[in-house]
Amino acid sequence: MTDLTKLEADLSAAVAGAADLTALEAVRVAALGKSGSISELLKSLGGMSPDERREQGPRINGLRDRLQGAIAARKADLETAELDARLAAERVDLTLPAAPRRKGGVHPTMQVMDEMIAVFAEMGFSVAEGPDIETDFNNFTALNFPPKHPAREMHDTFFLPADESGERKVLRTHTSPVQVRVMHKTNEKLPSWIAAGQEPPIRVIVPGRTFRKDSDQTHTPMFHQIEGLVIDKNIHMGHLKWTLETFIARFFETDAVETRFRPHHFPFTEPSAEMDVKCDRSGGEVKIGQGEDWLEILGCGMVHPNVLRNCGLDPDVWQGFAFGCGVDRLGVLKYGMPDLRDMFASDVRWLDHYGFSAFQAPNQASGLS
Numbered sequence: 001m002t003d004l005t006k007l008e009a010d011l012s013a014a015v016a017g018a019a020d021l022t023a024l025e026a027v028r029v030a031a032l033g034k035s036g037s038i039s040e041l042l043k044s045l046g047g048m049s050p051d052e053r054r055e056q057g058p059r060i061n062g063l064r065d066r067l068q069g070a071i072a073a074r075k076a077d078l079e080t081a082e083l084d085a086r087l088a089a090e091r092v093d094l095t096l097p098a099a100p101r102r103k104g105g106v107h108p109t110m111q112v113m114d115e116m117i118a119v120f121a122e123m124g125f126s127v128a129e130g131p132d133i134e135t136d137f138n139n140f141t142a143l144n145f146p147p148k149h150p151a152r153e154m155h156d157t158f159f160l161p162a163d164e165s166g167e168r169k170v171l172r173t174h175t176s177p178v179q180v181r182v183m184h185k186t187n188e189k190l191p192s193w194i195a196a197g198q199e200p201p202i203r204v205i206v207p208g209r210t211f212r213k214d215s216d217q218t219h220t221p222m223f224h225q226i227e228g229l230v231i232d233k234n235i236h237m238g239h240l241k242w243t244l245e246t247f248i249a250r251f252f253e254t255d256a257v258e259t260r261f262r263p264h265h266f267p268f269t270e271p272s273a274e275m276d277v278k279c280d281r282s283g284g285e286v287k288i289g290q291g292e293d294w295l296e297i298l299g300c301g302m303v304h305p306n307v308l309r310n311c312g313l314d315p316d317v318w319q320g321f322a323f324g325c326g327v328d329r330l331g332v333l334k335y336g337m338p339d340l341r342d343m344f345a346s347d348v349r350w351l352d353h354y355g356f357s358a359f360q361a362p363n364q365a366s367g368l369s
């Protein structure tokens with residue numbers, strides 16, 4: 001008859017002494033495997049007399065249970081130790097500079113955005129933000145688009161399915177709804193990054209994503225705009241023109257860039273204009289400071305009195321100007337990219353070529369680009 005006490009002591013010692021998971025598995029197989037020592041004992045129960053079996057059964061089964069428990073506990077310990085060892089061995093020192101061959105880069109859109117913000121920040125503008133999904137009221141109604149007016153379609157809007165109240169939200173077609181958010185007093189509980197209800201005087205820019213059903217060499221269904229809004233007393237077109245011309249000269253870091261204002265129509269500004277930049281498109285890519293072509297880069301105008309009223313401001317006291325500028329387009333112009341759609345094609349070769357270092361944030365002191 002096997003000495004169960006001795007067997008248990010031997011097996012316990014073997015479990016405790018197993019140095020790694022492979023050794024532990026060997027102990028398990030030797031005891032509990034198909035022809036392991038405990039399995040053999042369990043098999044021998046069949047050949048015992050009923051009295052013997054009544055006595056030995058619980059002892060052998062108890063031994064098996066205790067051994068299984070001991071193996072599981074040892075396994076957990078070994079796994080923890082193995083993980084700790086791996087964590088220690090694979091430790092990454094985040095304070096080391098990034099290896100140059102694996103560097104990430106700043107996308108041209110974000111670079112241009114930062115450059116624009118740097119220029120406007122120096123002129124005293126602060127940054128406001130709003131959400132990509134907008135109410136019809138903020139995107140259209142408050143901006144003086146009449147209900148059912150075709151101008152709503154003019155923007156090739158992406159409408160979302162109606163919610164329980166029947167309201168159809170939109171992917172904002174421009175950053176202008178943030179004008180409304182900045183001026184309008186709201187009772188809505190909004191996340192802290194969303195602009196809401198400032199008292200004039202107001203001087204903000206609004207960088208953000210915008211969406212329209214449009215795709216060709218100079219349009220992508222998702223693109224970026226920076227909105228500008230200035231509200232104060234005695235503001236006129238001269239302020240608007242100076243601000244935008246100064247911005248363009250500083251952004252392109254040259255006075256050689258020619259611009260022109262063309263009369264235009266927007267429901268939310270009166271008078272309204274578009275600004276074009278002179279460029280050359282003959283060689284397949286857009287070059288600035290030469291050529292005879294014009295590329296439209298922004299819409300602007302004096303804030304319509306109805307918009308001020310819709311936001312609770314008295315147009316006899318407050319006036320202002322606003323503009324909305326295509327960010328990606330300015331990148332195409334400044335950095336000479338052939339096609340706007342490449343911006344969002346996620347081609348790593350393109351990103352390597354046109355991307356920027358993350359370690360050189362643009363600012364007016366050290367230069368923008």
Ligand code: PHE
Nearest residue numbers: 174176299300301322323324
């Ligand atoms: N929101 C207009 C557009 O996207 C641009 C604009 C902004 C025009 C502000 C005037 C004033 O086309």
